[in-house]
Structure formats: structure tokens, C-alpha cells
Amino acid sequence: MKKPAPDLHYETLARQQGALCIAGVDEVGRGPLAGPVTAAAVRLDLRRIPPGLADSKTLTTARREALFAPIMDCAEVCISHATVDEIDALNILRASHLAMERALRGLPSAADFALIDGNLLPRDLPCPGQAIIKGDALSLSIAAASIVAKVTRDRIMVDLAQQYPGYGWAKNAGYPTKEHLTALLNLGVTPHHRRSFKPVHNILYQDKSITP
Secondary structure (H helix, E strand, C coil), X not given: CCCCCCECHHHHHHHHCCCCCEEEEEEECCCCCECCEXXXXXXXXXXXXXXXXXXXXHCCHHHHHHHHHHHHHHCEEEEEEECHHHHHHHCHHHHHHXXXXXXXXXCCCCCCEEEEECCCCCCCCCCCEEEECCHHHCEHHHHHHHHHHHHHHHHHHHHXXXXXXXXXXXXXXXXXXXXXXXXXXXXXXXXXXXXXXXXXXXXXXXXXXXCC
């Protein structure tokens, strides 16, 4: 049975509680071994919502790309990142939340309520918010944010793939595919790899773990 499409249920509840500027927030890139984690905050114009918004994971690359420009044209959007160094220093969860916080703070109009994909609210949100598990499949605002974040990060990884060929980043976006793991062993670790992630850490320190 086909899953229901995301709607404005959570946005409507927030408005009924007095919120005027509601933003959906999502991030992409927790699982990869390389590259930043990217977050987007989107405040939809309810009069001009692009048709076909859905959880970015359920859409083809072409469909995500086709929706990106209309979202950017019709909504208030801010895209932010947490760097590889920040991921290694903070841990991936906190870095993901940092990117979300930055995206919210960067919106042209300050949000007074945030709909956050996930089960935890970032601790330094600039406004009240609600964490929604699988929110990208439930809320149109979060779905739009998921598309913007995914397309943006994929483009970053395509660019990095040209600078560091052999890892397959244009296709795997830095996730630990067989091709990527093999390249790590054969080509080594780049400045864009997350050293706190186990496969990268093990390669960097394998020599030190060998006893004579």
C-alpha cells in the first residue's frame, strides 16, 4: 500500500498554538565517512508549495534536482554545514544539530517555531521546536528541507570527487560502499575523511596497533 504523502498537519498545529513563522529543518550526511553534514531550514509559502514534495530518500536523483529550484524560488531557505573537523571534535550527532541550528539562524525571517526531523531537539535552537520522528515523510516543510539538504550535499561530494578521484564520491556521496572502502585502503585517507569514524580511524592507526 502506498504511503501517505507529507502534509501540513504539524504546521497547522503550530499555527493553532500561535506560531507565525514556521520552518522545517532536516539534515543529511550522518552516515558517510567523508564530507560535511549538511542541514537546510525551509519556510514554505503556503500559497506556492511546489507539488510533489516528499522525503528525499524516496525520490530519484532527477526528481530531487527538479524540485530543488522551485523550493529555492518559492520558499525562504537557509543551508548550513558542519565541517569534518567539527564532526570529529564534537561527534556526528552534535555536529548535525549544529548544522541545523545554523540553518535556522540564517533564515531571512526569524522562525518562531521549528519542525525538526528526528527524535531529539538540538540544544541551542534559536526558537521553540518539535522533534518529529520520520518528519521528512510527514511534514511538507521538513520534506522540502530534506530535498534541499540532500541535493546540496550531493553536489558538494560531486565537486570533491573531481579533486579526489577514485573514491566514488560522485556516486556514493561518501558513504562506506565497497568501492569507497577499497579506495581508502589503496589510496589512503584524504583531508575530507572523518577521522573519528571507525573505518577511517582503523586505517590511520593500524600501523600503531601492530606490536613487534
